[in-house]
Every structure is written in structure tokens, then in C-alpha cells.
Amino acid sequence: METQTATTTDQLFISTDAMLAHWQGHRNLTRRVIEAFPEDKLFNHSIGGMRPFAELAMELIDIAAPGVEGLATGKWEKIEEFDHTKTMPKTKEGLLELWDKVTVTIDSVWPKISSERFQKVESAFGQYEYPNYASLLYFVDNEIHHRAQGYVYLRSLGIQPPFFWER
Amino acid sequence: METQTATTTDQLFISTDAMLAHWQGHRNLTRRVIEAFPEDKLFNHSIGGMRPFAELAMELIDIAAPGVEGLATGKWEKIEEFDHTKTMPKTKEGLLELWDKVTVTIDSVWPKISSERFQKVESAFGQYEYPNYASLLYFVDNEIHHRAQGYVYLRSLGIQPPFFWER
Secondary structure, X not given: OOOOOOOOOOXXXXXXXXXXXXXXXXXXXXHHHHHHOOHHHHHHOOOOOOOOHHHHHHHHXXXXXXXXXXXXXXXXXXXXXXXXXXXXXXXXHHHHHHHHHHHHHHHHHHHHOOHXXXXXXXXXXXXXXXXXXXXXXXXXXXXXXXXXXXXXXXXXXXXXXXXXXXX | OOOOOOOOOOOEEEEHHHHHHHHHHHHHHHHHHHHHOOHHHHHHOOOOOOOOHHXXXXXXXXXXXXXXXXXXXXXXXOOHHHOOOOOOOXXXXXXXXXXXXXHHXXXXXXXXXXXXXXXXXXXXHHOOEEEHHHHHHHHHHHHHHHHHHHHHHHHHOOOOOOOOOOO
16 A cells, blocks of 8 residues: 655545545445345355355444544544444344444544545554555455455345445 | 546545555455466356356456556547457466556556546446546456455365455
8 A cells, every 4th residue: 555645746536525425335335235135144144154244244334433533533443332342233224223323423524534634644443554545445445345245145145236336 | 426526625535646556556466366266266166157257357457458548548448458358368377467467557557647637527438427536446446346256256265365455
């Protein structure tokens, strides 16, 4: 990943407003992948020893909620309500409810995050130091990656996943 | 996806330089996923009726090569050498050779693409009209998505895929 901070000569690739729409578009698609699973398969279907999709979705919740707070404040701390080591909904409805809470949180916190914050180099959740834009891209990439596992799970169950390009 | 073009009030999320590093980092990881497949499984292993990983990788080549040219010039035309409907290498080595050609092409063409080009709304390859930054993000997202299928294929074969965070 690129580790330099922005300078005044940096050319804009994507704006902060557009990046919010991009992220929420992906989250909207992942929500529909959760919905596409039969209730039991959401919690117990697996291939090659990998985690069921409910656990992957819970990991995404556990990154996104404290992640957007970290981007805004520089405090990278887990949030108990969304902590996958402490909270694991037992139903699809419970999982979607947490998902939707995070959606609201992201929309409300995002406008407080300046362009300078996204260029700042920090250690997100105590990991390696990267510019914050790279950490957010990593969160989104990780979501696409795990959601694609969900696509394979659905296909292996004979279920048509949502179209990838519909956000 | 966000469909508005940039204005002078747009705040930088990620610069064009950093986006190139991000894209090539993903392509470097995908290259290692290709390498991780046994030669025969690369061309014939499948789950749920989905394409073998060699075909997915060829699709990515077929998007990236003419894609970077389209971003630079506004001409969105397939390139015969990389067209997956006309070219399909029969060996892992042949596939990696095409992959590496595209890597060089991207590095050489990228500096010619202005920030304004990335904000311009166009119909990439005759699809829906989006700003060019959204089309490139779509190319990268599509790569992450298909590569993750490759991760599941490898896991189902008992093979440890490369670490997702190593680019």
C-alpha cells in the first residue's frame, strides 16, 4: 500500500463524498447477500473449513462500526455492541438489525471526517501504520473478499446470488 | 455508484498516485493466486458451475489492459491480444506472461491520465455511464471478487492461499 501522505500536488482520484456512496453501495449489496441465505445455511454452511457467512458478516460489522469512528477521531477502539468476540446474533433478523445500525452510524459520522484525516498515517486497530484512506480501502476490500466467499457458498447451495453490479 | 462529477469543493479521499499503487498491489496479489494453483486445477477446477480460475484471470486481463487505455484516451475498445473471447493461454506460464504485460502497460499509461479524466462521466466499454473513477473502482472490485472465488477454490483443494493483506 502507498504510505506517503498527501501533498498539495496530489491529484484527486475520488472525493470523500463519492467514497461514502461507494462504501455504502457495497454494504447494501452485502446486506442482500445476507438476505439471500436460508436461515440455517447462513449460520452453518461452509466450504474448505472456512467460516459460515454469518460469522464473516459479523466480522464486517465489527470493523465498519468502530472503523468509521476511528477514521473520524483517531481513537481505534472496538465497540462492545458490535464486537464479534462478544456479540453473535442467533437469527438473520438479528444480524440485519446490527447491519442497519452500522449503516446509520456511518452516514452520521462520515461528514465529520476531513480530507486531512483520510491522508493521516495511523495504526488502525493497532495494526501496521498506513494512511487512513488505505485502511478504509482495506475494510471495503475485505468486505468484497468475504462477500465473494458468500457468493460461492450460495452457488454451491444452488442459490443465485444478487447481481454484483447492483449496489 | 456516485454519478456526479467533481467540483472545486470536492475533498480528496485518495490521490491518483496512491490509487495506482492500490491497483497494482491488488494485481500483484492476484498474480500470486494464479501461481498458487496446480497447473491442471487452474484450468479445470470449479465449484457450483462457476468458471475455472484461469478463465476468471483472463477476464481480468481483458478488462485491465483496454481499461487503462480507455481511462487515458476515452476510447473504450477491446485489445485483441488480451481479448478473452479470442485468446486463452493453455499454460500457467502463458497466463502469467499476459498478466505481466498488462502490469507494464498500466504503469506506462497511468501517468498520462489526469484527475479531470477520472472525474469525467463516460460509458466504459459501452456500459452504463459513470465517472471514470467509478469504472476503475469497479474493475478493482471485480478483481477482488473473482480472486476471492479463487481463494475458495484453493481452500477446497486443501491449498493455503496467499495472505490477503500482502500486496
